[in-house]
Structure formats: C-alpha cells, structure tokens
Amino acid sequence: MDLPFVIATLARRGLLTPGSPLRVAAQLNxxxxxxxxxxxxxxxxxxxDPHRxxxxxxxxxxITYAQLLRRAxxxxxSLRSAVGIRAGDRIGVLCRNHNGLVETMVAATLLGADSVLVNTGLSAAxxxxxxxxxELRALVHDAEFTERIVRLPASVERIDEGRLEELVQQAPPGQLRHPERDGRTIVLTSGTTGTPKGARRRTPSGFKPLVSIIDRIPLHAREQIMIAAPIFHTWGYAALQVSFALRATIVLQRRxxxxxxxxALDEHRCTxxxxxxxMLQRLLEVPPPAQRPPLKVVAVSGSALPGGLAPRFMDVYGDVIYNxxxxxxxxxxxIATPADLRRAxxxxxxxxxxxRLAILDPAGExxxxxxxxxxxxxxxxxxxxxTSGLGxxxxDGLMATGDLGHLDPDGLLFVDGREDDMIISGGENVFPSEVENLLAExxxxxxxxxxxxxDPEYGQRLAAYLALHPNETLDPDAVREYVRHYRARFCVPxxxxxxxxxxxxATGKVVTRDLPRPQQR
Structure with a gap:
C-alpha cells in the first residue's frame, strides 16, 4: 500500500501539478x-523549471536551474579533459556553502566520480x-583553505576558486554520456574524537525517501529555502537533495x-x-526583527536540541521547528513536529x-x-x-545508531546520550545529557x-562547562544545588x-576533547 501514500504525499506537496507535457516528459526521462x-x-x-x-x-x-546545469x-x-577525472575517481570538496560546491558535486556525478565532502573545520594533519x-584524485577548495592543504600528497590536483571558474569557462565542446557507474557522495563523520571516516551515501531508488521527509516536514514545490547547515554535513546535503527535488530556490551564505x-530570510522571503x-540559539541572541520572517518550517538536525530551546525559539518565531x-x-x-516539541x-x-525503530537490550531484545x-x-x-570496508x-535489518534512548508510552523517542558517553559513577548509570538539558534551562x-x-574513588564523575549570557553570574555551588534539587545525588557535577x-x-557539535579537564583528586 506504499504507492497510494507516495502519490498522495507528492500531490499534497505540489509535486504532481500539471505542466507542459514536453517538460514533464523530459523531467521523467x-x-x-x-x-x-x-x-x-x-x-x-x-x-x-529551466528558468526558475x-x-x-x-x-x-x-542562477537559474538551466544555467546551473550548464555550468556543471x-x-x-573540463575536469575530464584538463584534470583527467574518470568514473570511479574521488574528488574532495573543501568548500563553504556556495555555487562552486554545488557545481563540483554535480560535475563529479556526471562523470561517475565520487564527491568526498570535507569538513571545513579539519586541521592540516x-x-x-x-x-x-x-585516495583523492583532486581537491576543490575555497581560497581561505590554501594554507591548510600544503601537506596534501603531490598526486592530488589542487583546484581553487579561481581555477574552478577557469575550468567552467574554458570547457571543451562535446557531449557527456552517462558514465559506466553512478557517482556517489561520501560524507565524512564529524571527527570530534579522531580522524573522520568516509561514509558512502546510498542513492535513493525512488520517491519514498523524499516522501519520508516531506510527509512529516511540510515542504512544498517551489519553496524559497535557506540552507544554513553546512552542505558538507549529512543534514546540509540532505537539504540540497530535497530542495532540488522540490525545484526550490535555495539561498546560500558562506558563513x-x-x-x-x-x-536574508526577509529579503528573499524564505519560507x-x-x-x-x-544556529537557533544564536538567532535568539540577536534582537528579533520588527516583522517576523515568513518562515513556515525551520528544520534542524545534526545534534541534540538543548533543553528548552525549541519552545523559546517558537515563542519568538512561531511553531515552525521540525527536529x-x-x-x-x-x-x-x-522527526519531531512543533506539536511534539511543545509537549516534550x-x-x-x-x-x-x-x-522502523527499536530500543534493544544487550541481547538484542x-x-x-x-x-x-x-x-x-x-x-x-x-x-x-x-570507505575502509567496515560497517x-x-x-534484524536494523542498524545501530550508537545512541541510547527510550520510548515513552505514546511512542515518542527520547535520546539519552551516546553509548560511549554514559558513565558509571559509584555503580550508578549516569547520562550526561540529562544533566546538560537540566542546566540549559x-x-x-x-x-x-x-x-x-x-574519578579515583567513584570510577567516573560528571564535569559541567557553562558559558553564560553577558552580564550574568552563577557560582559552582548554585549550579550543584540546582542539580541536586531536581536529580539524584550521583547526577550532581x-x-x-x-x-x-x-x-x-563546523557542524555545531561540541568538541569535548578541547574542554579543560579537572585535576585528579
């Protein structure tokens, strides 16, 4: 019964509206x-929609859709003739959110090459x-990262923004045939605890993955969408895929x-x-505009929503958050809807x-x-x-996320923390995120x-790191007393x-290894 649901959802989101028969035929082809x-x-x-x-x-x-495709x-x-890129090669993309990043990804796919999306926050090492x-064959990079790539192997062709534009403008004539293999996208894991791993993204086999998103998140054809999440990250890349599928107008800013x-949200009437x-936290730290932006959807992902952030943001910008x-x-x-987030x-x-989602014990039950x-x-x-070959x-067909969580009686999911973040303090299981959410309030x-x-006595203990709003004060004892009032003794940092x-x-996740460590007691 999936097909009727898929068709109904596509129609509901405006993707099945009538159009020129020739254009619809070309679209499907x-x-x-x-x-x-x-x-x-x-x-x-x-x-x-060539002129949109x-x-x-x-x-x-x-830039219109027709112009973007032509440039790609x-x-x-040019990548084929001047750089020698062939199907199966890998092109690294070290770029912030702008046209060049998108053109490079599409160009690589047209050649059957793989795009490796590189986190802009990585060190030279x-x-x-x-x-x-x-095994990068080439690296396309923004000019600001030139000094960071000096240690790359000599075999990696370096292409900065200036040369990228030259390659577009000096392209030889000819046709692009469909490559012998589909180009894939490789997303790097965040690398907060070491060298990032390359994860091979699966190519959707039909409309069902798109429907999974737009059924719950009410995005429509021809939206005005700002992608602020980094496109090198899974969430930003997914936003680009969804936006193309919707034939949306995409607004990009480098930082x-x-x-x-x-x-920009107001100027471009982004919905x-x-x-x-x-980013939502940062938006709340500046004075809200006199007129609320025409936002209907603020879709967030990439890290946990801090406690209380969703209702605070929605109090200012409306019930628009989809997590x-x-x-x-x-x-x-x-996916959590605004109604879910108001409730919990x-x-x-x-x-x-x-x-499908399941919460399993160590035995898989x-x-x-x-x-x-x-x-x-x-x-x-x-x-x-x-890409290392590991998985x-x-x-039973379900993959581990690496997180711990629970379902409430109504089926709502709550993520209690990473499996490797849970600590045992004096024999008690403690989830740092529980205390984190409490202090965020x-x-x-x-x-x-x-x-x-x-901790030499209890095995492990909690340490809390707080950044306060300007002109605000707290002292450590007040923080401990607050936690003690609402949580068990072993949760007190x-x-x-x-x-x-x-x-x-660069994706907003806290790099815990860079936090100061307390002295052993």
Missing part, C-alpha cells in the same frame, strides 16, 4: 536515465590523512551570522530554513514513513516503554558502509556541556567550569 543522484535531481528540475532561480549566492547572485556540465567536461585514506541570516540547533534525529550512517530515525521539548519525535536501551533504525537510506552493527546559561571524567564559549566543530 532525466530521472529514468540519471536516477535520483544529485545530478539526476538537478536535471529533472532543469527540465521542468535555483541558487541565490551572496557573492554571485542568482561545462565543469565536468587531518586533511592529509583524509586525502590519503580516501552563518545571525543578523545576516535574518536579513523554510535548514539549520543545526546551535530530525539521525546520523550519517542511518540517515534519519525520527527534548523529544526526537516518532519514525516517519518507511522507517526489545525493552519496555520507559526503559533505556540501544537505538536501532531501519530505512531505505542506511549507508553502504565506510555498523546491525540486528537556567536563564543565565547561554550554552552548556556535561561530560564524564575519571563535582566539577563546574565557567568558560567564555564551548569549542564546536
């Missing part, structure tokens, strides 16, 4: 020939390892800056924003269409509602494994992280640090 790769999605959009603005780049301005095809021909482990984001949770919980490996697991601000929601266990997920977009643990606290640290800000990577 593009998907038949190029499937649902990033190149196929762009081709179908250009076939159906595809991208608005803060530096380059507007020109770049592909990490970039060197990534280039070696991913997230709250005031500039609000201006949807894709972001990571820390997707997932990972690079499992894509999505659940820390919930991850429920599984969308086509997704389901646990009852309310009991914490390991989160396993099954859907059509589970990743195809790491993730699976059970203090009005003085701007952002907070809680982690486990070694013995170590409380006040820091100016939390160290975060």
């Amino acid at each position: 593009s998907l038949r020939k190029w499937s649902f790769t990033i190149a196929g999605e762009l081709r179908q959009a250009a076939a159906r 603005v595809a991208l608005i780049d803060e530096q380059r301005g507007e 095809e020109q770049l592909a021909r 990490q970039l060197e390892l990534v280039a070696q482990e991913q 997230f800056e709250p005031a500039a984001t609000l201006r 949807a924003l894709f972001a990571v949770p820390v 997707l919980y997932g990972s690079t490996e499992v894509s999505w697991a659940s 601000p820390n919930t991850a929601g429920t599984p969308p269409f086509g997704t 389901p646990v009852p509602a309310g009991q914490v266990g390991r989160i396993f997920v099954g859907n059509e977009m589970l990743f195809e494994g790491y 993730k643990e699976s059970h 203090l009005p003085q606290v701007r952002e907070v992280a809680v982690i486990g640290v070694p 013995r170590d409380v640090f006040f820091v100016p800000f939390l160290p975060r990577n």
